[in-house]
Amino acid sequence: MNVEYEKESLKLPTRINRLFELANNLWWSWHEEGRQVFRSLDYPLWRTSGHNPVKELRTISQEKLEVAARDPAFLELYDSVMQKFDDEMTKSHEWCGQTNPDKPSGQIAYFSAEYAIHHSLPIYAGGLGVLAGDICKECSDRGLPLVAVGFMYPQGYFRQRISAEGEQQEDYQQLDFNDAPITPCAWPFGCGPLIPIELGDRLLYVRVWQVHVGRVNLYLLDTNVEENHPSDRALSARLYTADQEERLRQLIVLGVGGARTLRELHIEPIVWHANEDHTAFMMLERLRLERLKGSSMETAIENVRQCTVFTTHTPVPAGHHVFHLQLLDRYARNLWEPLGISREEFVKLGQFPGLEPDRFNLTAFAFRLSSHSNAVSKLHGEVTKRMWHVLWSSKNPQEIPILSITNGVHLPSWQAPEIRELCEKYISPELLQKQDNAEYWSCMDAIPNEALWLTRKKLKERLMMTIQDRAQRRWTQGTVATQQLTAMGTLLDPYALTIGYARRFTEYKRPYLLLTDIERLKRIITDQERPIQIIFAGKSHPADYQSKQLLKRVYQTALDRGFQGRIAFIEDYDLNLARDLVRGVDVWLNTPKRLQEASGTSGMKASMNGVINLSVLDGWWAEGFNGKNGWAIGDFQVSREEEDRTDAESLYSLLEKQIAPLYYKRDRIGVPHEWIKIVKEAIKTITPAFSACMMMKEYTQQMYLPAAKQQPNNQNGGK
Numbered sequence: 001m002n003v004e005y006e007k008e009s010l011k012l013p014t015r016i017n018r019l020f021e022l023a024n025n026l027w028w029s030w031h032e033e034g035r036q037v038f039r040s041l042d043y044p045l046w047r048t049s050g051h052n053p054v055k056e057l058r059t060i061s062q063e064k065l066e067v068a069a070r071d072p073a074f075l076e077l078y079d080s081v082m083q084k085f086d087d088e089m090t091k092s093h094e095w096c097g098q099t100n101p102d103k104p105s106g107q108i109a110y111f112s113a114e115y116a117i118h119h120s121l122p123i124y125a126g127g128l129g130v131l132a133g134d135i136c137k138e139c140s141d142r143g144l145p146l147v148a149v150g151f152m153y154p155q156g157y158f159r160q161r162i163s164a165e166g167e168q169q170e171d172y173q174q175l176d177f178n179d180a181p182i183t184p185c186a187w188p189f190g191c192g193p194l195i196p197i198e199l200g201d202r203l204l205y206v207r208v209w210q211v212h213v214g215r216v217n218l219y220l221l222d223t224n225v226e227e228n229h230p231s232d233r234a235l236s237a238r239l240y241t242a243d244q245e246e247r248l249r250q251l252i253v254l255g256v257g258g259a260r261t262l263r264e265l266h267i268e269p270i271v272w273h274a275n276e277d278h279t280a281f282m283m284l285e286r287l288r289l290e291r292l293k294g295s296s297m298e299t300a301i302e303n304v305r306q307c308t309v310f311t312t313h314t315p316v317p318a319g320h321h322v323f324h325l326q327l328l329d330r331y332a333r334n335l336w337e338p339l340g341i342s343r344e345e346f347v348k349l350g351q352f353p354g355l356e357p358d359r360f361n362l363t364a365f366a367f368r369l370s371s372h373s374n375a376v377s378k379l380h381g382e383v384t385k386r387m388w389h390v391l392w393s394s395k396n397p398q399e400i401p402i403l404s405i406t407n408g409v410h411l412p413s414w415q416a417p418e419i420r421e422l423c424e425k426y427i428s429p430e431l432l433q434k435q436d437n438a439e440y441w442s443c444m445d446a447i448p449n450e451a452l453w454l455t456r457k458k459l460k461e462r463l464m465m466t467i468q469d470r471a472q473r474r475w476t477q478g479t480v481a482t483q484q485l486t487a488m489g490t491l492l493d494p495y496a497l498t499i500g501y502a503r504r505f506t507e508y509k510r511p512y513l514l515l516t517d518i519e520r521l522k523r524i525i526t527d528q529e530r531p532i533q534i535i536f537a538g539k540s541h542p543a544d545y546q547s548k549q550l551l552k553r554v555y556q557t558a559l560d561r562g563f564q565g566r567i568a569f570i571e572d573y574d575l576n577l578a579r580d581l582v583r584g585v586d587v588w589l590n591t592p593k594r595l596q597e598a599s600g601t602s603g604m605k606a607s608m609n610g611v612i613n614l615s616v617l618d619g620w621w622a623e624g625f626n627g628k629n630g631w632a633i634g635d636f637q638v639s640r641e642e643e644d645r646t647d648a649e650s651l652y653s654l655l656e657k658q659i660a661p662l663y664y665k666r667d668r669i670g671v672p673h674e675w676i677k678i679v680k681e682a683i684k685t686i687t688p689a690f691s692a693c694m695m696m697k698e699y700t701q702q703m704y705l706p707a708a709k710q711q712p713n714n715q716n717g718g719k
Ligand SMILES: *Cc1c(COP(=O)(O)O)cnc(C)c1O
Pocket: 125, 126, 127, 128, 130, 502, 503, 504, 573, 574, 575, 578, 579, 599, 600, 601, 602, 603, 605
């Protein structure tokens, strides 16, 4: 092993010797009691470790541990959490068994290039990873037998800093594996620890790490082993390299290596789920095995197809992987030679008719090798069918077999415990069991407006504290200019109407829309009676110059004294900051160009916390908005040329005429009842419909079960 890995040497007092196990199962992160254990163990250390129990346990003093092991209050908490942990890890009467008599009889293999589960495991860039992470957590909660495969990126995605001029600086930090919630993969007896993969002219080895996400095992592939060529060792270093060849190599390793890893673990999935085209090469490896068994190419394709499901996320052509054939030639030995087919036959599998004959389109390949495919919202489904119609040229658009399963978010991870407590108190304690039940949420009116408002205020104050905290830490490091403190949000007012805009910085999401008319915006923001403030956050892709210019423009606006410190840009948007933002602001803003947002999920997170959406009717909001649970920007019928202008006008006018007046219309003790009415409507309608619970039921019923039924050797599944 190259990486020093010494977690096991920890000396825990016998009475609390399962703390290590708990810390290394991210189950704790979505259970408030679990967090409580590590918070109360050593509060200062919990904070300085960045809420990372693995790190906390590695640095805690022996004395503190001994004290905890004798503290009755701590022991009571510890015992009850371990009891709950054991119950949840083994319970057999979960949803899957109840409502699906034919629960999947074997495992579902889920492949994704990124996973956002906890910020201590920085192997994600954004929404795609958040979805994959939420799926793992939900499957654990539901008892859906999922096994997940991904990549271990020791440098992950970058940490973002902004200079006084508004330039994004990217900092790639090497993750200390000892501080991460990963353990070396536990292989069944007799298997070697390294997985060989032929890559071009060389053999490359993959080491596998294991992450426990409740009941779900996530296996992460790592190429940084001594046996590898230096350039191969660096292959898994970073997420989303801009270099095409490096990307291709990563994708081959992820797909082929992932499938081989499962085989070495003696896992024989009954369904294989590819999340986005990044993971499509797992289909290639399975084709190879089918051919090895003696199947004809046709039969091999059919056998792989039957049990493969594919989710596409990207409504813009640039988002799909398209490789030059010249590049593929270098990897011929990995790609078509093992299948015993010609280059031409292989290329046909990834061809997109009418476009680029010398290219291999990975999404086209994935569609061809999957029996069930889906887009991630209703609207995205329509766009996707139009985009890929040529693959089914004999069919009418309505007949194209691409389903729409709208994304959802993992409720226990995203809904603030304070909101949950209110519902449990005033509606009924069965919130988790009934989270996708519209009837449960229809009782929101049982919660007194005053109580809900008090909670909303508390969540906002917490956000302001987080922002102050971050600014203070950066200030103390001595690397920020004084005027930057304003942009960091130090002048924000916890009582002003606060709008959040946090997402990847990119042209189509139009972070500039709000800045269209600076003077008008100034009047809106600095209104004496009804001040508004705006909190921005988000990263630009390191190679995207245009997006960095957008970010700079926003940052410089935040520095403008004319806005009185009411615009902030918070650096380094990640899971941790996202959690505080989607709970703490009043309004969640989204301004994509129409038909370019596949789904989006942050607005769902906001809604279930009573944060009201103000968004263009695109992605999920086109089906989530009901006229009473938020606001829609602009008109769906607008032309591309007019889009920016009319949307900006609509946005300003909503802020001036509806949103600000409603927010500041208070009763004698300061409660905005009409505002709360919308808050309740948002929680009521959006929580059940856009929960990961609902989403996984749809995946199971519409994709997994049908794909599992088709499987030729299904009888081996063993019920
Ligand atoms: C939820 C989330 C996203 C995805 O949200 P969008 O609505 O697609 O922008 C991205 N990044 C983080 C950190 C998130 O928590």
